[in-house]
Amino acid sequence: MPKRPVGIVSFGAYIPRYRLPREIISRHWRQSGGKGEKAVAGFDEDSFTMAFEAALNCLDGFDTDALRAEMRFACLATTTPPYHEKAAAGLLATALDLSRECRTLDSANTLRAATAGILAGIDAINAGATSRALVTAADQRPAEPQTAFEMSFGDGAAAVLLGSEECIAVLEGHVSINDEFLGTWRRDVDPYVQQFPGGFETKFGYQRVLMESISLLLDRQGLKPMDVSRLVLYSPNARAPQNVAKRLEMDPKKQIADAMLGNVGDTGCAQVLLSLARVLEEASPGDLIVVASYGDGSDALLFRVTEAIEQHRGRRGPSHYLARRRPMESYGRYSLFRDLVKSIPSPGSSSPVVLWRETKQYLQFYGEKCGKCETIQFPRQRVCVDCGTKDNFVDHKLSRHGIVHTFTNDYLHPSLDPPTTEAIVNVEGGGRVLLQMTDAEPDQIRVGLEVEMVLRKLHEGAGIKNYFWKARPRD
């Protein structure tokens, strides 16, 4: 029996609004130059929240009940998880309201984590363990001030939904190379990513291992280098991938995909997925795409784009976010966001007990609907706020869209990004919530403003990540 084709069914991306012009970094260190800008996660974002928004974009338009029934594999790939011990993919699956039987996988500790996650997802589908697999990748790698990493590292996330039906890109083949190499690393005690200085890694790590994996893949698939439409190649800098392409006898200008180093930065393990999403936004049926990741070896994957790509345009991919920027005006704000200076301590308190008891209303945004008067209410309570009926409710998941009823920009509450905007939001389809706003200029906020809800890190009271919804002006 011939093997069913398995591949990518959908994709999504996320890039934080804040963009720090590199010129600001170089000026701060009294150096010259610095081209382009890099995406910087807001003070309320982390790898989980970024992966979550990419996942929402990836799953947009799919039947959520069907996904809950079918999806038994969810992966979050990152080198910068919110917790070192506690599942990030578990948070992701919970917030996405997936089945409790969904298997979750944190793919971590290497820039190869995203492709490792994809291959694990493909294996799970081929083994019949699930019909669909969600793989997300996000990173916000810590860069030492005044280094090349500080200029190059950016933050972002991407997601792919894998499956065997209605693939927009079928996986034709793949190879994985394991290669023990000490070029770039970060121990637990290291505040920043470390790298052995000089050209050692570029020549003997990066170049050598990528040529090995890509050549082997093409060889096994019976392809010549020029047959590849797009080469998505992990790029630590602009020059390194060009040398690889030249040595492979490929055309760097025509074939190498945009890694978005100039306008987003090196997004770590998310980079190849984000770049793949950018390629898929403009791909044509029949295109052959090679995705080659790097990190302690390399995974190389060959995808063939299908006709289904034509029905898949218009979702929020990289281009959506590239067009929505909020220039970061100072190195000072960047250094606060990245914990480079002693910042205002989080004034919050929290309780893991409360978060456990009320998970449904925080991560999943469930309110409830009164069985008698049908009033939709949040937070969840025992007695209806409107008619006083006791314990007669059905779960009601609040819409992620709403309209500002009233608001205030607060300068009193300590924040790394003042003012704190508090908004009362009338939720589309019912419900009334008080939420902080994010990704908005204070003078943008007004009564009647349309907003969309995003999951963010509200604070770190009690030494834990307290994730809750915020409102953002609707894109």
Next chain:
Amino acid sequence: MGDIRDRVAVVGTGCAKFGENYDMSIEDMIVAAGFEALEDAGVAPGDIQAAWVGTLNSAFSGTSLGDALKIQNIPITRVENYCASGMDAFRNACFAVASGAYDVALVVGFEKLRDSGARGIPNTRNHPMLAWGVTAPNLFALAANRHFHKYGTTKSQLAKVAVKNHHNGAMNKKAHFQMEIDEETVLNAPLISSPLGLFDCCPTTDGAAAAVICRTDIAKSFRDDYVLVKGLGLAVTSGAPYFKPGFEYDGFPATTLAARQAYEQAGIKNPLEEIDLAETHDCFTITEILNYEDLLFCEKGKGGRFIEEGHSAIGGKLPVNPSGGLKSSGHPIGGTGVRMIYEVTRQLQHRVGDRQVKDAQVGLAHNLGGPGAVGCVTILGNP
């Protein structure tokens, strides 16, 4: 339901100097206010049969009052009802005296805010998520922006409340501020919670106030110019109005509900005509404008006009906050409600000097707690 009207009399009042009382402890302030009230009534601590004390979170239990004044071995109840703690303590004491259980009772309200360096009111209870990070000014700024949007109320109208209350407070030696300000100063002040700037907000204040009350039939044995309790209203609405579907957020129904109770008890049909002065809860300038409407001094939406046309100034149709209000007198949370009783009583006794409202016979005091959730209204009148 029984009638509270004319059954309880206020026979003594006292108030510690309000302000940043770095040189005073809670004990010092309670002693200052408490003994002033006892002396004003001509009674000794041993004459007090029961006491009520209102504080948000400066101390616990009745011992805070008993230990300071050394009134011990009698019933003392601590009342907490957000910023209305003080007036609710007074209300509970009145009902106890009206019941006949006690002849003479003492009420004290106090708060010590400046011993810690907190910005605004210290948070006592923080939910990890719901309304996390919300500050006191936020709760009222939300109403301000809604009111601006719906009725065209302006920052200039808000500023006029601050100017008026600072003007009045300058005549009150016990006020936190004795300082006139102009509208420009208010409008140019740094933003705290848009649209509210620094001068739209009351200060955080240390203070205490006290009142001695008794059964009306024995009031004359204490003094001739006693003042009668005409009505006592209290309404508690949702403590989370920002999550309440359909809540308009252009005013606080708790105020109106409490006012209607008190007006009915006092037999007041037309508050604007029948009340001679009001001490209302102007924690923020917008709150005073909402109070005009919620206390039914004017129609909903017309509060901005009410201040603009001068009706609430001393000499106007219904002087509001002749003491300077929370804005100028300051707001020691549990102390405020009792301080209002002190002010209205002394206004009705014509004892307040330059800020005296002419021919004052009936006065209203209004305390508002939490996010507009606890409305407390007291009507006092001369016999």
